[in-house]
Amino acid sequence: MKLIGVDIGGTFTDVIYTDTDTGVSKIHKTPTTTNDPSIGMVNGILELCSRYGIDRGSVDHVFHGTTIATNAALEHKGAKTGLITTEGYRDLLQIGRHQRPENYSITQDIPWQDRSMVARRYRKTVSERIGVLDGKAYEKVPLDEEAVISVLDDFKKEGVESVVVGFLFSYLNPDHEERVKEIVQEKFPDFYITTSAEISPQFREFERFATASMNGFVGPKMKGYIEALESRLADAGIDCDLLIMTSNGGVANSATISEKPVLTLLSGPAAGVLGGQWAGKLSNHERLITFDVGGTSADIGIVTERGFSESSAGDTEIAGYPLQVPMIDIYTIGAGGGSIAYVDAGGAFQVGPQSAGSYPGPACYGRGGDLPTVTDATLVLGRLDPDHFLDGEMEIFPEKAVASVQHLASVLGLGLYETAEGILTIVNNNMANAIRSRTIQKGFDPREFSLAALGGGGPMCSIEVAKILDIPEVIIPPYPGITSATGLLTTDLKYDAVQTIFVASDKVDLAYLNERFTNLEKEITAQLMDAGFEKEQISLLRFFDCRYVGQGYELRIPVATGVINESNASAIWNTFHEVHKREYGHSFLNNPVEIVNMRVTGVGEMPKIGDPDFAEGSRSLDEALVKVAPAWFRSNSTLKSFDTPHYMKSKLPIDEAFAGPCIILQKDTTSVIPPNCAATMSANGSIIVKIGGEA
Structure with missing residues (x-):
């Protein structure tokens, strides 16, 4: 299989090619074309193929990390969006939950009120109501279809581009939302249409409506971008699958992303965490702080023995807007080379x-x-x-x-x-403070982790940042400047299905749980088989979102596959107690646990990049030396000039320690090794830097 990964950043577009049969990988960087990122992406692929004699028509998959949806949300430059909702709930998006993002600030920004994704004049109500009795949904008030058509007529006259449908209790019965979608597709096909039950079939109407509204807001721009990109790729002779990175650490096909672009709001940063995780595996490190520094921002993630951290239900947001989509827990600050x-x-x-x-x-x-x-x-x-x-x-x-x-x-x-x-x-102290907020403030000791220096800027500053935090070791991966692009080639196709249920551990109906899981698994399996996977290529993961009865927010816990019965149900509750104690420092073993959502994640296994090989050819520090030039570092509290060796990474000796200060040169970045540090490069191209070590 021949794979290409492309990540578009604020300054550079990063491209990596790998042949999974031969293990050969090639990299390239080209300036980002800000006005139309697809131009720079296709140019970067063509330049790489031309430079290394790669037949562009032989490429099997193009993996892509994109910030189109993210930038539309951050800059508030989305489509003119209209909302159709249940009578009496026109202002739900404005009111929210009466919760202030910052409890004690009198000047805080509340984005859903200051700059709502759906202006009030484009929020309309119609008569309809799904009721709930004994946990079961039923039609309480029929949908007024004539009112729906009238609203859509008004939207068309007002120049609305995107229509969002959000009705109460549609997560239990989506029939009314689906009927509105049918009307739109039949009579108003030019509208981009989003239903809340398709995007987020979960309880909490404000978060569900906000998630659907975000999808509608960024949808037309993202759909247009994907169509233009696929057209450019085809015109360039690159006729293969386009797979887009999603916020949950997987990829999805372009058709899915065109319908659900809200899934891509952490597309690029998520790929960076996966690239950092891959770098850790190359050097047998499981506990990592991924530190991805680009031209505009720095992204921080946490990887442990259990994998990467995911955002909890109460912390999942973009640009201040709450969202109900699975996301890797990533913290971004405005700090980078630019x-x-x-x-x-x-x-x-x-x-x-x-x-x-x-x-x-x-x-x-x-x-x-x-x-x-x-x-x-x-x-x-x-x-x-x-x-x-x-x-x-x-x-x-x-x-x-x-x-x-x-x-x-x-x-x-x-x-x-x-x-x-x-x-x-x-800037280094700003970044160190950001890392503290994701480690110390969450109960992690950064001294027990290695810092993975990622992005074009990570290897230049990561060792200084590690010193501030007393982190003993820095890992510089083989291709640090294109880590996000590399991370794209380490993942799988991943789809999620979720259903809200409210089941307490002291009143649990095990037959009902097993039936619901079976249905969700059939749904996800069908999706993946439609995407071209055979059953043996598909794996299914189960999760519950649980809380103690009476709590306001829940924690996600894994659930073993197979039938849930009396003997293994207790293991589920015990897992929740353990996760709660790990997250909050305490648990309540005698309190009943409530399941609020059940989830199934389907994974279709994709081909992946292999381990790089940097061991070929003659190697020594003398051969790697390019020049010795002055560079300024602080040593013993004094800023002074050092005669600093500049080494070419491709010629560094394998498994031989060398001392700082020194500069390591490669195409995608420059690695800066300050004084009082020792570095060693392994055969796979990873450089391990010991802070305060000796060569």
């Missing part, structure tokens, strides 16, 4: 979150940017080699970096190198 350094109105030295992006980019790119960035500061300190930036394929201008940093230095009254080092110190 982060701009400045003096704020109060005279404080700040770095980020504003970014120079890809265009104009850092001053050293020579594209018209003149503000000092993290990349410029790194270049001024001699930690970037202008002759080997992107393997020498992109020219950068040290004098422009010096001019931008010197201007800031004059404002601050500091020297050039002190200012450049100050920029890095501030």
Whole structure:
């Protein structure tokens, strides 16, 4: 199988090719085309194929991580969206749950009120009602179809592009929502249509409506992007499956994503966590903090022996909007190579979150940017080699970096190198604080983890960040600058099915649970078989969302496959007690447990990238040495210049320790090894850096 993974970032588009039969992998980076990212993506694939003599027509799958939906949500640049809901519930999206994101702030931003995805004038109600009696749904008030058609007529006159349907209790009986969808498809086919029961068949109407509204808001843009991308790929002779990364750590086909783009809101960052997990496996590390630093942002994830962490029901959100879709637990801050350094109105030295992006980019790119960035500061300190930036394929201008940093230095009254080092110190501490919020504040000791240095910027700053947090070891993977693209080639097709039930452990109907699981498993299996998988290629995972009776939020626990009976049901409750204690520090063994949702995740096994091989050829530090040049580091509290070796990674010796300070060059990134550290490269290309170690 021949696979290509493409991740589009704010500054660069990363491409990786692998042949699973031969184990050969090739990488490429190209600037992101911000106005239409699909142009840069296809160009990057064509450039890679041309450079390495790859037949573009032989590619079997293209895997893609995208930020189209994410950016539409963050920038609030989605479709004009209308909502049809149950009579009396027009303002549910505005009211929410009367919960404030920040309890004690009087200036806080409440996005669903300040900039709702559906303006109030486009929120309409119709007469209908699904009732519930003894846990079973029934039609209490018929759907007024004439009112639905009238509302749709109004939407068409108002220029609405996307229609969202959200009715009460549709998660138990979606018939009314489905009927509205049929009317739209029959009489108003130009509308992009979303029903809440298709997107999120779960209780909690505000979160369900918000999730469906987000899908409708970003849907037309995402659907148009996928159609344009598939057309570009076909025109370029790349006629193969397009698989899109989803927020749950799997991929889905383009047809599914066109209907449910809300699944992609953490597409790129999720791939980064998977790439970090893959890097950990290469070096036999299970406990990792994945630290993915790009041009605009830094993404932080946690991987343990149990796999990557997932967001809980109460913490799943994008741009402040609550969502009901499975997501890897990722925390993002505005800190990257393009982060701009400045003096704020109060005279404080700040770095980020504003970014120079890809265009104009850092001053050293020579594209018209003149503000000092993290990349410029790194270049001024001699930690970037202008002759080997992107393997020498992109020219950068040290004098422009010096001019931008010197201007800031004059404002601050500091020297050039002190200012450049100050920029890095501030941004590194900002990133360390972000890691603390995902580890220490969640009960993890970062000193018990390794830090996986990912992204184009991760290997440049990760060791300094690790020192701040007393993390003893940093892992730099084989292709750190394209980690998200690599992560795309480590995953499987993954679909989720969920059903809300309310069953307490002291009144459980085991026959009902087994019947529901069987139905969900049939649904997911059919989806995966429609996608071309045979039964033997499909695996099914079961989960319950549980809470103690009376609690407001639930925790997800795994459930063993097979029939649930009296003897093994107790294991389910015990698992919940254990997870609750791990999450909150206590459990209530005598309290009944309530199941609120049951889930089935179907996994269709995809071909994957193999272990890289960097062991070929003659290797020694002398052969790897490119040059010795001055670079500035702080040692024993003093900032000073060191004669610093620059090594080519492809020629580094295997399993032989070498000391910092040194600079390691490769196409997709530059790795900076400060003083008082020791690094060793393994045969698979992973570099392990011991903080405070000796060569």
